[in-house]
Amino acid sequence: MRSDFKFSNLLGTVYRQGNIIFSQDGTILLSPVGNRVSVFDLVNNRSFTFEYEHRKNVSCIALNPQGTLLLSVDEDGRAILVNFRAKTVLHHFNFKEPVSDLKFSPDGATFALACGRFIQVWKTPDVAEDRQFAPFVRHRVHAGHFASIISLSWSPDSRFILSTSKDLTARIWSLDSDEQNLAATTFAGHRDYVVGAFFSADQEQIYTVSKDGALFQWGYTSKQEVEEGEEPDLSSYSWRIVKKNYFYAAQAKVKRVTFHAKSNMLVVGFNNGEFRLYEVPDFTLIQQLSMGQNAINAVSVNQTGEWLAFGSSKLGQLLVYEWQSESYILKQQGHFDATNAVAYSPDGSRLVTASDDGKVKIWDVASGFCLVTFQEHTAAVTGLAFAKKGQVLFSASLDGTVRAWDLIRYRNFRTFTAADRIQFNCLAADPSGEVVCAGSIDSFAIHVWSVQTGQLVDTLDGHDGPVTCLSFSKENGVLASSSWDKTIRIWSIFGRSQQVEPLEVFADVLSIAVRPDGSEVAVSTLDGNVLFFDINEGKQVNSIDGKKDILSGRHLEDRFTSKNSARSKYFTSIDYSFDGLSLVAGGNNNSICLYDIPNGVLLKRFVVSRNMSLNGTQQFLNSKRMTDAGSLDLIDRDGENSDLEDRIDSTLPGSNRGGDMSTRRVRPEVRVTSLKFSPTSNAFAAGSTEGILVYSVDEGLLFDPFDLDIDITPQAVVEALKEKEYLQALVMAFRLNEEYLIKRVYESVPVKEINLVSSGLPIVYVARMLKFIGDFSMESQHLEFNLIWVKAILSAHGRYITSHKHEFGSSLRAVQRFLGRIGKDVVSASKDNKYAYLFLSSTDGSTQADELDGDGDAGMGHAFQIEEDNNSSDNDLVMEDASDDEKGWVGFSDAKSNTLPLDQDKDSSDDASDDDDDENLI
Template sequence: MRSDFKFSNLLGTVYRQGNVIFSKDGTVLLSPVGNRVSVFDLVKNQSFTFEYEHRKNVSCIALNPQGTLLLSVDEDGRAILVNFRAKTVLHHFNFKEPVSDLQFSPDGKTFALACGRFIQIWRTPDVAEDRQFAPFVRQRVHAGHFAQVTSLSWSPDSRFLLSSSKDLTARIWSLDSNEQDLAATTFAGHRDYVVGAFFSSDQEQIYTISKDGALFQWGYTSKQEVEEGEEPDLSTYSWRIVKKNYFYASQAKVKRVTFHAKSNVLVVGFTNGEFRLYEVPDFTLIQQLSMGQNAINAVAVNDTGEWLAFGSSRLGQLLVYEWQSESYILKQQGHFDATNAVAYSPDGSRVVTASDDGKIKIWDVVSGFCLVTFQEHAAAVTGLAFAKKGQVLFSASLDGTVRAWDLIRYRNFRTFTAAERIQFNCLAADPSGEVVCAGSLDSFAIHVWSVQTGQLVETLDGHEGPVSCLSFSKENGVLASSSWDKTIRIWSIFGRSQQVEPLEVFADVLAISVRPDGGEVAVSTLDGNVLFFDIYEGKQVNAIDGKKDILSGRHLEDRFTSKNSARSKYFTSIDYSFDGLSLVAGGNNNSICLYDIPNGVLLKRFVVSRNMSLNGTLQMLNSKKMTEAGSLDLIDRDGENSDLEDRIDNSLPGSNRGGDLSTRRVRPEVRVTSLKFSPTSNAFAAGSTEGILIYSVDETILFDPFDLDIDITPQAVVEALNENEYLNSLVMAFRLNEEYLIKRVYESIPVKEINLVSGGLPIVYVARMLRFIGEFSVESQHLEFNLIWVKAVLSAHGRYITSHKHEFASSLRAVQRFLGHIAKDVVSASSDNKYAYWFLTSTDGSMGTGFEDDDDADDALGVKQNLESDDDVIMENNSSDDDEEGWIGFSDAKANILPVTQEKDDDKDEDDDEGVI
C-alpha cells in the first residue's frame, strides 16, 4: 500500500465568491472556491484545483493574456503569483488592504488593482529581465476617487484605464505622464454607485453603468461646430453624455456587468438572479434569462464573445451559457449545506455525496462535474451505500425512508420504511444487493429489508441503546453494528441463528469499518482510540491511540489553547484500504491520518485546510486581537457596510451543527464528516467543510525506472530491436520509461509476433503495457493493430488480472475508454458506409438514368465502365503489394469490394426484387 497521497482535486464546490475569468482562447474557466482556485476545461470536460492555499477566501483572480501567470488575492490583500501552466507558486506578496478588482493590461506588461479608493499600477514580472529580488514593482498610484473603487477596465491599446467607484463617478487614467492631463476626466451624473465603465472597440465611446440601472454613453465631442476644411480646436473637445438608457428592472439592482467590445454586447447581472444581454449603442435587448432568485456575483465573457459565465455565491452556482444557440455549456451547483456521507462507486469512477439539504449528488472523478442530483428525500441524508456491481445506490435519511436508486435510468425504484416513523442515521448494504440494513437513534433495533420485494424481512434486536454505526463486509454476509451501549455486535445475516455475543468497549463508538475480507472490524471510540477486533475469535487484536496525532485547532471563542482542548480528540469516520493493511481516519478537526495497521504507526497526516476564515484551523490565536471580552474577530461589523443588502444578516446561530445555540456562531468549523478509499486503491475522498477533497497517488512521474541496469540504454534498445529481439527490447524500453522509445518498439513488432511477445511479457509489466496501449491508442490510427495487442495481452494474462483486479483497475479503465471510443466511431462509420452503398447501388440504372437524353446517358455509362475496369486493375495490384508488405485488414476489405463492381450488372434484377431504394 503506497502512502504518497497528494491533494489532486476538489469536488462539491464550484464557486464561492469573487470573480470568474476565461482564458485567452476562451475554453478554460477559472473560479475561486474558498481559499483555492479551480480550473474547468470546457472542451475536454475536465477540471482540477490548484494545490496551493490562501490564508483566507479568495476575493479576486486575474490571468495574463499570454496564459502563463495567474494572480490571486484573498480577502486581506495577500497575493500569490502562480505559473499557470506548471501549477507552481512563484511568489507571495501582501498588498496590505483588501483588493476589490484586479485586471491585466491587454498587452500583459502591467496590471492594475483597486485597493480602497486608490488605484495601483504594477509591472508584470518578465522572464526576459534579469533576476530580481522583488518580482513586483509598482509604477504608479492614482488617488482621485473619494470612495471605494468598484471596477477597473483597460483600453484595447493598453494606454488608458477606466475606474468606477462608489462616489457615483467614473474616471479615466493614462499610463503616460504626458497624456495624464489630457486624459484626466471625471464622468459624473449617475445617482447611484457606478458598477462598471468600459471602452468601445475603437475607443471613441465610453459606457458607464450604475447600480440603479442607468447606462450612459459618452463621446469625445466639441462644444463648437467645426466647418469643413477647418482644423479642430482640441481645447474645445471633452467627454460628454451622448445618450442615456435605463434597464427598468423594477426592484432589482445591477450587481455585476461586463462588456465585450468586439461584438458590442453588454451583459448585466441583477440582484434577483436575472441576467440580460444588450447590443450597444442601439441598446437592443437580445436575451433575458434568470439563473435563480439569488444575486449574480460574477459575470464574465470569453474572448470570442460566444460563452458567458455567471456565478452566484449564495447557492454556489456556476453557469456557462452560449447565448447564440441558447444552450448551457456548464451548469453546476454544490451542496447548500454540510456534507454527511461520501461513497465511491465500485469502479472508482464516481463519487456520491449526501448532504443536510436532502440532496444526493453524483460526481465524475475525472471531469469533476456533477452528473445528476436526486432530490426525493425530504430531510437530511445520513448514509450511502453501493451494491457490488455499482448499478444500485442506497441512501438513508432522517425523513424515515431508505431509498434505492437505479444509476442507469437515474430514478428511485424502491422506498423502504419501518413499521413506525423513525429517523435513520446509518446504513449498510450487502455487496450482493439482496438486503439493505439501517439503524436509528429512535429505536434499538436494526431493520433489514429485501431489495427485490421492498418488504421488511427482519428486525435484529440485541442492542440496549440507539444504533450508531453499521458496516457490511465486502466478501461475506457479515454485518457489524455498534451502539451507545458501548458494544459491538457481529451479525450473520444469512445464517439461521441471530444470537450473537457482544464485544465490549470502554467508550462510545463513533465509527465502524469491516476489513474487506470480513476477518476484522475496526472501531473509533470517543476516547480517541481505534480498536481492532478479530471477528472469528471475538477478541481485540490491535489498538491505535490517535489523540497525539490529531491537530485540534483553536476556536475564536476558546479561552484555552489547542493543546489543552479535548473538543475533537477523536475520529468520527474511518475506512480500510483495499488490502486491509492501512486505515484512514478523520473527525471534527483539521487532520486526516493514514495508519499502518500491523505496526500501529502513523504513515502520513494531511492538513484539511489552512483557511483562517474557518474555526479550528489555527493552533494559536493572534494575541493583538485578544481582549477581556474575547477575540476582536467575533465582533460583527456587517452593520457598517455601505450597501443595504450587505447589512442584512440572514445567518442563523449554531451554524457548526451541534453547538450551543445560545451563542451566535456564524463562522463555519473545519471538520471531516466522511472518508472513503477508492476501490482502485490509488485515491481516497474526504467530505469536509470546504468540499470533497480527493487525495490520490501521483502517477504522472516522468522518470520512473524499474530494475534499471547500466547496460540498458536507448542504443541497446535499438540494437535489440534491429536484431528482432522484440520481447527484450520492449522490456528494456519499459525499464527506461521513455515514451518515444516505447512507441518505437511497440509499432515495430510484427503482427505475427504479438501473441508470442504478449505471452512472454513479465507480469510486472502487464499493467504498464495495458495503460500504455489505452493512452496511445486514443491518438493512434492503427486501430486493428492496437486491438490485436489488447486481445493478446488479455488472453495471455487474463487469469492473473482477474484475481488481482485492484492492481489493474486504472490500466483496464484506460483500455475500456479506448474500446468505447473505437466502438462509437466504428458504428458511425459503418452506418455511413451502409447508406452510401445503398445510394450507389440505387443509381446503377435500375431506377432511371437521371439524364435528359440518351446520348448523355451513354457517355456517362461509358465513363463508368472505364472507371470500373481501371479500378479492378488498381485494386488487384494494390492487394498483391499489401500482402507482400504485411499490411493488416485491407486485403480482405478490397476482396469484398471487387465482386460488387464486377457483378453489379448481373445482380441488378436481384437488387430490384430485394427492394433497394
C-alpha cells in the same frame, strides 16, 4: 502500502466568491473556490484545482494576456503569484489592505488593482535583461475618489484606466504621468454606485453603468461647432454625456456588468438572478434570461464574445452560456449544505456525495464535473452504498426512506420504508445487491429489505440502544453494526441463526469499517482510539491511539489553547484500503491520518485546510487581534455596511445549520464528515467543509532508473525493433519509461508475435502494460489489435493477476473502461444498422451475384440496379428491376414477412421485460 498521496482535485464546489475569468483563447475558465483556485477546461471537459492555498478566501484573480502568470488575492490583500502553466508558486506578496478589483493591462506589461479608494499600478515581473531584484515593482499610485473603488478597466491600447467608485462617479487615469493632467476627468451624473465603466473598441466612447440601472454614453465633444477648414480648439473639448438609457428592471439592482468591445455587447447581471445582453450604442436588447433567484456575483466574457460566464455565490452556481446558439456549455452547482457521505463506484470512475440539502450528486473523477443530481429526498441524506456491479446506488435519509437509484437510466426505481416513520442515519448494502440494511436513532433494530421485491424481510434485534453505524464486508455476507449501548455486533445476514455475541467497547462508537476480506472489523471511539477486532475469534487484536496524531485547532471564542482542547480528539470516519493493510481516518478537526495497520504507526498526516476564515485551522490565535473582551474578529460589523442588502441578516443568531449558510453569524468549522478509499487504493476522497478533497498517488513517473544500465538508450530500442527483438525492445522502453517509445514498440509488434511477447513479458511490467493499453486504447482506433493484446496478456498472466488483485486494480480498471467503450460502440452500431441488416439478410441474392453484366457490375446487388436513362434530357438515374421476368422485386415480400413478426416480438418482449429491468441491474 504507498503513502505518497498528494492533493489532486477539489470536487463538490465550483464557485464561492470573487470574480471569474477566461483565458486568452477563451477555452479555460478560472473560478475561486474558497481559498483555492479551480480551472475548468471547457473544450476537453476537464477540471483541476491548484494545490496552493491562501490564508483566507480568495477575493479576486487575474491572468495575464500571455497565459503564463496567475495572480490571486485573498480577503486580507495577501497575493500569490503563480506560474499558470507549470502550476508552481513564484512569489508571495502582501498589499496590506483588501483588494476590490485586479486587472492586467492588455499588453501584459503592468497590472492595476484597487485598494480602498486608491489605484495602484505595478509592473508585471518579466525575464528581460534588466531583471529587477523585487518581483513586484510599483509604478505609481492614483488617488482622487472619495469612497471605495468598485471596478477597474483598461483601454485597448493599455494607456488609460477607468475606475468606478461608491462616490457615484467614474474617473479616467493615464499610465503616463505626462498625459495625466490632460486625461484626468470625472464622470459624474449617476444617482447610485457606478458598478462599471468601459472604453469602446476605438476609444471614442465611454460607457458607464450604475447600480440603479442607468447606462450613460460619453463622447469627447466640443460645445462649439467647428466649421469646415477651421482647426478645432482642443481646450473646448471634454467628455460629455451623449446618450442616456435605462434598464427598467423594476426592483432589481445591477450587481455585475461587463463589456465586450469588439462586438459592442454589454452583459448585465442583476441581484434577482436575471442577466441581459444589450448591443450598444443602439441599446438593443438581444437576450434576457435568468439563472435562478439569487444574485449574480460574477460576469465574464471570453475573448471572441461567444461564451458568457456567470457565478452566484449563494448556491455556489457556475454557468457558461453560448448566447448565439442559446445553449449551455457548462452548468455546475455544488452542495448548498454540509456533505454527509462519500462513496466510490466499484470501478473508481465515479464519486457520489450526499448532503444536508437532500441532494445526491454523482461526480466524474477524471473530469471533476457533476454528471447528475438526484433531488427526490426531502430531508438530509445520511448514507450511501453501491451494489457490486456499480449500476445501483442506495441512499438513506432522515425523511424515513431508503432509495435505490438506477445509474443507467438515472432514476429512482425502489423506495424502502419501515413500518413506522423513523429517521435513518446509517446504511449498508450487501455487495451482491440482494439486500440493503439501514439503522436509526429512533429504533434499536436494524431494518433489512429485499432489493428485488422492495419488501421489509427482517428486523435484526439485539442492540439496547440506537444504531449508529453499519458496514458490510465486500467478500461475504458479514454485517457489522454499532450502537449507543457500546457494543459491536456481527450478523450473518444469509445464515440460519441470528444469535450473535456482542463485542464490548468501553466508549461510544463513532465509525465502523469491515476489512474487505471480512475477517476483521475496525471501530473508532469517542476516546480517540481505533480498535481492531478479529471477527472469527471475537476478540480485540490491535489498537491505535489517535489522540496524539490529531491537529485540533483553536476557535476564536476559545479561552484555552489547542493543546488542552478535547473538543475533537477523535475520528468520526474511517475506511480500509483495498488490500486491508492501511486505514484512513478523519473527524471534526483539521487532520486526515493514514495508518499502517500491521505496525500501528502513522504513515502520513494531511492538513485539511489552511483557511483562517474557518474555526479550527489555527494552532495559535493572533495576539494583535485580542482584547480583554475577546477577539476583534468576533465583532459583528455587518450593521456598519453602507449597502442595505449587506446589513440585512436573515439567519437565526448562533445557528450552525439551516438558513442562509453564506451569511450565518457563526464561523464555519473545519471538519471531515466522510472518508472513502477508491477501489484501486491509489486515491481516497474526504468530504470536508471546503468540499470533496481528492488525494491520489502520482503514478506518472517521468523517469524510472530501476534496473537500468548504460546500454539502454532510445537508440538501442530502435535497433532492437529493426532486428525484430520485440520483447527486448518492449522491456527497454518500459525501463526508460518514455511514452513515445512504449507506443512505438507496442504498435510495431506483429499480430502473430503478440502471444509470444505477452508470455515472455516479466511480471513486474504486466501491470504497467495493462495500464498503458487501457489508456492508449481510449484514443486509439485499432480496436481488434488492442483486444488481442489484452487477451494475450490475461491468458499468459491471468493466474498471477487473480492472486494479486490489489496490485493490478488500477490497471484492470483502465482496461475495463476501454472494454466498456467498445461495448457501447458495438451496441449503438448494431442498433443503428438493425433494419439495414434485416433487409440485406432477407434478400436472396445468390442468383443475382452470378449474373454480372458486361461491365462486371451487379447494380445494386440483390434486388435492383441503377442505369442511366440516355433518353432523358436531365440524365436522371432510374432504378429498374434486375430480374423482372423471374421474381419481380426480389426480397421485398420476404423482407416484409420476416421483419414484421420480429418487430412485434421485440415490442412485446420489451413490454414484458420492463418489470424485470430493475432485477437485471443487481
